[in-house]
């Protein structure tokens with residue numbers, strides 16, 4: 131690292147600045163450490179522009195309200211922490227600004243922590259203008275936080291966060307009994323950018339407290355932030371303390387909800403949720419006592435159940451602190467739910483969560499259903515303890531006291547939000563003066579906010595290959611277009627970028643697999659196979675071969691597999707020959723198979739059982755198979771998601787319009803959404819489903835089950851009959 135002399139930069143306006151205030155420019159960690167003990171109120175320590183690799187800074191000091199001690203960059207955005215880097219601060223009236231963390235990850239549990247050790251934390255301190263961009267531990271299962279806020283009266287503002295992919299809530303407010311519990315933090319004007327589904331619990335973006343201390347008030351304010359395509363898991367903001375305010379935030383196409391998980395007396399108001407019809411976009415989930423939800427605008431939210439636009443949960447009588455305290459004395463008024471897929475009162479009702487909400491007021495809300503459907507669900511007679519009044523609902527359905535069902539004509543106002551045209555509805559739904567934050571008002575102006583980062587299949591250069599030419603495994607990316615003919619492949623093709631392998635015309639090119647693996651996916655890799663024939667007759671006679679195999683090391687990125695118009699043949703020369711074999715620490719964001727044929731497979735087309743722990747990791751978020759044929763395939767899909775945690779949307783499995791002859795087992799354990807519709811099974815092993823997570827949805831309908839045993843559905847945790855719709859299946863001839 132460069133060594134610069136410590137120099138005092140003259141203060142800008144000598145007249146206004148106390149004579150003792152100094153700016154100190156430092157160029158390496160050793161100089162920084164030497165300077166820190168000498169810092170006086172009003173001083174600024176300036177990090178020299180450049181890369182700070184493997185730098186762990188400890189910033190201590192005591193400033194004053196009028197003369198804080200500042201740590202900043204020589205120029206905003208030009209000080210970049212890489213490698214294993216972190217920053218810890220402790221003291222009073224500290225300001226940290228204009229730093230970037232990229233191309234690395236935290237050496238310990240936090241990137242930035244408002245404490246240096248268990249006894250020293252920060253108060254009245256501010257972290258502002260920080261960028262943390264994909265600063266991820268390469269093992270997605272290793273948990274860390276990007277910002278851990280300890281102490282009291284601290285703030286994180288105007289910062290930019292994007293692309294957290296490993297486990298652990300991105301930003302946590304830590305409240306523990308040897309620190310101030312009434313900690314009055316502010317989280318405002320931040321950009322919380324795109325983040326993919328994690329595939330386990332611990333994918334929250336903000337968590338305020340934990341259940342242990344949730345009986346006390348934090349008085350933290352989360353306001354004027356933008357959450358954009360910020361997925362992770364079911365909770366975007368997880369409130370686990372009392373007396374907090376979540377207001378004026380914009381949630382844009384983000385899967386999950388603001389969840390009042392633990393703690394009472396929280397206020398959620400003036401937020402704007404724009405789901406734009408994206409699946410699993412949610413609003414606000416209400417648990418506990420004295421919660422107020424008002425003047426929130428929600429448009430195009432597609433979430434249901436726990437992720438409904440508004441979900442008021444059933445509670446557990448005499449609930450342990452970490453379960454579900456019943457809802458009581460909630461006020462939910464003047465919210466607008468436009469084109470909502472679902473509004474659920476009594477969500478999660480089951481044998482344990484048997485206490486419906488009580489003494490709750492739900493009034494003056496304006497509601498229209500998505501596609502004219504009725505979004506209102508009162509689960510398990512949960513409406514009895516809720517006073518519904520003056521709500522207006524535009525959807526056909528049964529008369530419900532407290533709701534006027536009528537058509538509502540809407541017009542978009544200058545603020546971009548929809549309001550009823552009829553002046554009689556002027557006092558229903560959100561107020562006219564509601565506005566939402568813009569992209570320009572959050573984060574920093576010197577670091578670009580991302581466009582969508584997903585590279586589509588078929589993008590990039592098209593490389594045409596003819597038989598006899600080697601399939602170079604070095605630069606596989608973009609599109610490989612195979613001319614008709616035979617392609618022997620003797621060593622695995624290593625895929626590190628989105629790659630499409632296409633035969634023109636379809637069915638004319640055959641890849642002859644001659645090694646245990648044909649495609650090896652590594653970090654960054656995704657694979658589309660279109661129109662190709664994979665023939666594995668020449669593969670070695672050893673157990674555990676695979677056409678596609680995920681990395682032996684964990685993969686941070688959620689990879690994708692797309693198989694269309696393809697044929698797979700002779701995968702039976704050795705036992706347990708899979709088409710897709712997966713490894714721990716990897717997650718398929720999407721696996722889609724269409725119009726393809728699989729014949730003689732001794733293992734599984736999709737072997738998704740590598741994760742077996744109770745933490746609830748799993749191998750694929752979404753699997754969709756349609757219009758395909760499986761002949762003498764031992765197993766079509768073997769999927770496992772262990773544990774009972776309810777933090778994820780996946781895994782999901784859809785199988786439709788396909789034909790199965792011989793074998794063709796479908797074994798799903800812990801899958802949350804299953805649809806097996808309109809298939810023909812002949813002499814097949816059958817469908818076995820085990821439910822373990824939350825409230826699964828399983829539909830097995832309109833299949834022909836010829837000389838095939840009926841589907842078996844078991845409940846591993848839920849006390850009661852198996853929850854599945856199994857209907858209109860025929861035995862065939």
Ligand code: CA
Pocket residue numbers: 331332333334363365368777
């Ligand atoms: Ca969670």
